[in-house]
Amino acid sequence: MSTPVLDCRGLRKVFRGEVVLHELDLTVAEHEAVVLIGASGSGKSTLLRCVNLLEPLDDGSIHLDGEHITDPRTDPDRVRRRIGMVFQSYNLFPHLNVLDNVTLAPRRVHAVSRARAEAEAMRLLERVGLAGKAREYPDRLSGGQQQRVAIVRSLACAPRLMLLDEVTSALDPELVGEVLSLVRELRADGMTMVIATHEMGFAREVADRVCFLDGGRIVEQGPPEQVLGDPREPRTRQFLERVLAAGRL
Amino acid sequence: MTVISDTGRDAEPGYRPSPLQRARIAHRRRQTVLSVVVAAASTAVVGVLAVVAVTGAPGWQRVRESFLDPAIARESLPLVLHGLWLNVRLLVFCAVGALLLGLAIALLRTLRPAVFFPLRALAASYTYLFRGTPLLIVLYLLTFGVPGLRLQGTPSLLVLGGIALTIVYAAYLAEVFRAGIESVHPSQRAAARSLGLTHGQTMRHVVLPQALRRVAPPMLNDLVALQKDVGLISLAGPIDAIRMAQIQTAEHYNYTPYLVAGALFVLMAIPLIAVTDWVTLRAARRQSAEAAA
Known part of the structure; x- marks a missing residue:
């Protein structure tokens, strides 16, 4: 078997005495889309933030393409260049227009010339149907448009791995679709992804593997039909019943 | 509305x-x-009352003669104006110096790695010390104390006075900048770092542009305060507008030159105050637009 893109072993994270991640293991192969489900506070976001080295670990190790990235001697900036992250609240830079948001990292981090960075950014914006908004500032865009720009901003750095942290949770229901269809396209392109989401229908459709997290542990994982359709663990069943009752499935 | x-x-x-x-x-x-x-x-009632109260006062005649003599005002105006040119130049240098020094200190206070602890502590104590010390004492220490050391190459009193103003105002401006930097939501930093930007790049391209926009009104307000405090340089000896007014006052046994200097300072402040108001208004509008979005 080839080296996995992401290999997390025994991740432990404690916030103020509360254990958020419990010796958690997760492996993601190339071109694989892994979806994390679970209640708020189950550790999904923390796991993604740890992988991107935005949160320091309290134990365990993370390997990216076989390289140990949680070694204290690793330069986190160099690691983050290879990982794209998209946040629930978009986090576009409000003082920069769409084009500058997308080209900031290629130009400053990857030392790409302005002309090349902008050409590539326009190509990506074209693909998501937002080329016409290149000169607009984020506050003139709808939530769905902002989130698509945020995804493009990550893609512009040609990441090895994309981390999507509840990217539709802050959107009005009618805007969820446009963002999810973009994620579907990424999936079709073979992007390796770890996706935290509350959209069970989307999880079933896009995931190669679904992991159910509870209390900082992966309680159950497997193909979406099995985990979402016929869960083995009572806790998974209970969670899905509650989601179903809330009308989110 | x-x-x-x-x-x-x-x-x-x-x-x-x-x-x-x-x-x-x-x-x-x-x-x-x-x-x-x-x-x-x-407004009319209050105005009439004020005029009646002042001009009806028993000593009004004498006060008018010693503070509002038109002939002395005309005579001292060009001299005081000449002195004011010194204040204007001093203001420009002190403002630029205080803005740069204040920004540098604010940035030092944001450095997290332990190696920078001494710098961070130094920057923090700087803002404590110079916000607490009366400006006058710093001015005296620099303009009377430093030349007293009789070192080779001691700069002129004017430069030393300018340094005193700069270091005191830099302390205030540093806190204004720091407030701005801290007001930028941590998620902005997370987004920038997740793209691979370093701490420095994140500061320069993401945090500072947003922070400076937010603190422009209080920052300009500090500059308005500085523009009147440049007059304190007169206490160290250089002949600025206030010093010149003092000399003229002694010459004529009449306080009118002080009033001339005061009026000139107000005139000099008006453009800066107007800009401050305009920027504040714009910031308020933008904020309400953000809130509505």
Whole structure:
């Protein structure tokens, strides 16, 4: 078997005495889309933030393409260049227009010339149907448009791995679709992804593997039909019943 | 707040306000007229009272002679104006210096790695020390104390005084900048770092542009305060507007030159104050636009 893109072993994270991640293991192969489900506070976001080295670990190790990235001697900036992250609240830079948001990292981090960075950014914006908004500032865009720009901003750095942290949770229901269809396209392109989401229908459709997290542990994982359709663990069943009752499935 | 229906500008064809709405518009108009009339009347009353109280005072005649002598004002104006040119130049240098030094100190205070602890502690104590010390004492220490050391190459009193003003105002501006930097939401930093930007790049391209925009009003306000405090340099000896007024006052046994200097300082402040108000207004508008979005 080839080296996995992401290999997390025994991740432990404690916030103020509360254990958020419990010796958690997760492996993601190339071109694989892994979806994390679970209640708020189950550790999904923390796991993604740890992988991107935005949160320091309290134990365990993370390997990216076989390289140990949680070694204290690793330069986190160099690691983050290879990982794209998209946040629930978009986090576009409000003082920069769409084009500058997308080209900031290629130009400053990857030392790409302005002309090349902008050409590539326009190509990506074209693909998501937002080329016409290149000169607009984020506050003139709808939530769905902002989130698509945020995804493009990550893609512009040609990441090895994309981390999507509840990217539709802050959107009005009618805007969820446009963002999810973009994620579907990424999936079709073979992007390796770890996706935290509350959209069970989307999880079933896009995931190669679904992991159910509870209390900082992966309680159950497997193909979406099995985990979402016929869960083995009572806790998974209970969670899905509650989601179903809330009308989110 | 303006109600669109009041102005009638947005009236769509075919829309006629209901009788109730027309009555409402008429009522609002009456209220507006009434409030203008009341404001004008009360201003007039207060103004008349103030004039009567001052000019009716038993010592008014003497005060007018020693503070408001038009002949002495005319005579001292060019001299005081010449002195003011020194204040203007000093203001420009001190403002630029204090902005740069303040920004540097604010940035030092944001450095997290332990190696920088001494710098961080130094920057923090700087803001404590110089915000706490009266400006006058710093000015005296630099302009009387430093030359007293009799070191080779001691700069002029004017430069030393300028340094005193710069280091004190840098302490205030540093706190203004720090407040701005801390007001930028941590998620902005997370987004920038997740793209691979370093701490420095994140500061320069993401945090500072947003922070500076937010703190522009208090920052300009500190510069307005600085523009009047440059007059304190007169206490160290250089002949600026206030020093010149003092000399003229002694020459004529009359305080009118001080009033001339005061008036000139106010005139010099007006453009900066106007800019501050304009920037503040714009910031408030943008904020309410953000809140509405």
